[in-house]
Amino acid sequence: MHRAATGLLAAxxxxxxxVGAGVLLPGLRDAxxxxxxxxxxxxxxxxxxxxxxxxxxxxxxxxxxxxxxDAWAHGDARALGRLYAAGSVAGRRDAAMLERWSARGLRxxxxxTQLLDLAVVEQGPTRLVLDxxxxxxxxxxxxxxxxxxxxxxxxxxxxxxxxxVAGEWRVASVRPLG
Numbered sequence: 485m486h487r488a489a490t491g492l493l494a495a496x497x498x499x500x501x502x503v504g505a506g507v508l509l510p511g512l513r514d515a516x517x518x519x520x521x522x523x524x525x526x527x528x529x530x531x532x533x534x535x536x537x538x539x540x541x542x543x544x545x546x547x548x549x550x551x552x553x554d555a556w557a558h559g560d561a562r563a564l565g566r567l568y569a570a571g572s573v574a575g576r577r578d579a580a581m582l583e584r585w586s587a588r589g590l591r592x593x594x595x596x597t598q599l600l601d602l603a604v605v606e607q608g609p610t611r612l613v614l615d616x617x618x619x620x621x622x623x624x625x626x627x628x629x630x631x632x633x634x635x636x637x638x639x640x641x642x643x644x645x646x647x648x649v650a651g652e653w654r655v656a657s658v659r660p661l662g
Contacts, residue, residue: 537604541614544646544653545599552578553595553623559586569649569656589627592634596622600639610648615661617641 548567555564561579568575585591598621606613623634641661646653 537607538602541602541604541607541612542599544612545602545614545616545644548646548653548655549597553592553597556582556585556592556595559591561586566652567654569647569654572654572656574655574658585625590625590630591627593624593626594622595634596620598622598636605643612646612653614644614646615641616644 552564552567555561555567559582561582564579564582565575568578597618599616599618601615601617603615604612605615617639619639620634620637622636625632625634643659643661644655645657647656648654
């Protein structure tokens, strides 16, 4: 691989990890609806009390992550957009990042998110609020003459607000948890 291509790829991977591992992280200044803080102990107690709720939440999140990985592997902005609720800042950021990668002739194969911890904060038939700790645990940047493993990132805590739109779970908002 040429030195310039290696440098470009390193910059892309660094950007992906800084922004992409937390691709779901909208800025704290975003005008998305604030979700009232729930003490972590209360959220964990609720999740433990109803293992069915946690099991469903894990399934929803795993399915969502697989669909996102597929959209990234195919450079499919339309499929990626269908994973987010209308107006989602996280969705706009994810789509913009996918566009930048695609413009450089790159895609990400095998994007894997490792779920380290999950607590159900709120659950209803059309709304799911989760506190999660996760990290990017695998993936490969692929392009013409390029095939580079993405490094794993550090665990990140965030609150994810999902809602059902057109019969599918979509991410409405995401915010970091301190």
